[in-house]
Amino acid sequence: MKLGAAAALVTSALLLTAACGTDDNSGLPGAVDFSADHLECGPRGSLLASGSSAQANAMEVWVNTYQANCDDSQINYKATGSGAGIQEFLQGRTAFAGSDSVMSDEELAASRAVCADGGQAIHLPMAAGPIAIGYNLPGVEDLVLDAPTLARVFDSGITRWNDPAIAALNPGVTLPDLPITPFHRSDGSGTTDNLTQYLNGSAPQQWPYEPGKNWKGKGGQAADGSSGLVGMVQQNAGAISYFELSYAHQNNISTVRIDTGAPEPVAVSVENASSAIAAGEVVGEGGDLALELDYATREPGAYPIVLVTYEIICDKGNNPGTLDLTKAFLGYAAGDEGQGALAEIDYAPIPDRIIAQVRDRVAGMS
């Protein structure tokens, strides 16, 4: 445990020094197979992209597989963070940007200057990550919370683990009389954005704050990066925090099951995350595939706290020099094999109904 915490802190600190994303995990779990059977290669050349660190691992697998199968192709994805990725894309320096959140209206308007031929930027949902609620509570292996309780815990409304509200959701579980220390991200983060969207969407009374990349709840403590949060949960009994599923898996952290109103509380898993996305809707206009998730879904087995990460490209007027390579690469990532590779590394593939539209948009890029 101690060693794990130390390792997590070291990683977080090292990533901090590099001033790059802290959402990416240290290495991919297990051996990943980079072979592919039906990969349609684009022209030779090199591609530059940057953005969300939450999709860094997915990108690593996609890029490695693509490069292993297509000679003379160089794809360089820098996990600089969504904000920086969008900035670089809007300056015309990258072929596409990765982002955990949809662009603002101003950013969309700015994209018209980069996309020639009257085009504008569109969002392509490419991978999703379930956000796990991890906790450190000695002796409690299984914990169920619902959105209002979770919101009150993170907003310091509930301050002890044996609070009646928590006990009511966990009949038969002996909860210790221990103070709760909720931990949140100190840096701006897409994970925070998505968690607060969930809390605000499903428990607006308990979580009245506008969702955003910066934490707005009361109390608790903050740490830098997902790995920083993992370290804090490991170090402190009574801690609760949020990070992507892979962090919980790699560090053996217990995760909360969410009572969504479905017959059974839903555990965090890749499949359950995909089901929740399938319950969502495309809200983008004019070919944009920005998604709006249904945070109040009661669908059995739909885990509602999900982070969707997008690739942002121009629908029309992409740089002709990199267009074909971009189409080939994103076509592979959105294809069966690209999506199929995701579940092995704790990402959720995009459901069929939506990924089919993504493939259309990629094929229609000009």
Next chain:
Amino acid sequence: MGMPEAAPRKNTVRLGDRVFSNLSKGSGIALLVIMAAIAVFLTIRAAVAISNNEGNFLTTFQWNANDSPPVFGIAVLLFGTVVSSVIAMTLAVPVAIGIALFISHYAPRRLAGPIGYVVDLLAAVPSIIYGLWGALFLVPHMTGLFDWLDQFFGWTGIFAYNGTPARSLMTVGILLAIMILPIITSVTREVFKQTPKAHEEAALALGATRWEVIRMTVLPFGRSGIISASMLGLGRALGETMAVATVLSPSFLINASLLESGGGTFAQNIASQFKEAGSMGRDALIASGLVLFILTLLVNGAARLIIARRKEYSGAS
């Protein structure tokens, strides 16, 4: 004496002289241009951010520069930066003077060298290492001290503590104190060594004890040096980023208690917010950087004034 004077050549300047004079003049001007460029850049970008800010830049207790409309303020950052630096200075300056005196006047020669070397070595430790040490060692070991402070001084409000992980401005201040110790120590030590031997011997001849010698000659002589050294240390404390970001649990609240988590510093906030910042977010961070820039200039200016007033004591005379 009786030799004829050399032919007057006062108007001819040698090539080497001219090149050297122009080079040094150029370097001086380049420095001014760079400083001015930094100031202009910061001011322009900061003006953009501040003119769009829906909150009060000086008093708002939040940092939501990416929202539309953007709302952000530096009150918490200014408070945290100043308070953590003040704690660091309060702890580090007396200890540094003590170490410097020990090395220059008390320690046997054989001990003085190694101790000075070890203190200087502290300066070579990168700040991220201090951050890791702080997060993994210092924070868990602070709770005992904090509990003690709470028990006896909790009534002041400043030292109230509720038992959460000790990732507060006080811990940051203590960590910063350790980080700025070497620079203050090594400069004051050198200044103390400059004390004219004649003064010290005169004092000894009058029957002064060693402490009286130090009080009457070494400390007055070294005063401006101590101030300059402290300012160098303060400069590091004000701008420290990584160690603070690793140890502090930041939040946009000002806590009456120094022991409870929360607060933030300019540099830590820039490091934390930069990578997910949009264009407005970046400009807002630059605006906060401008404040840090001005704060540093003010502190250095004040130090220069103090030193100028005490010129008569200067060890260099």
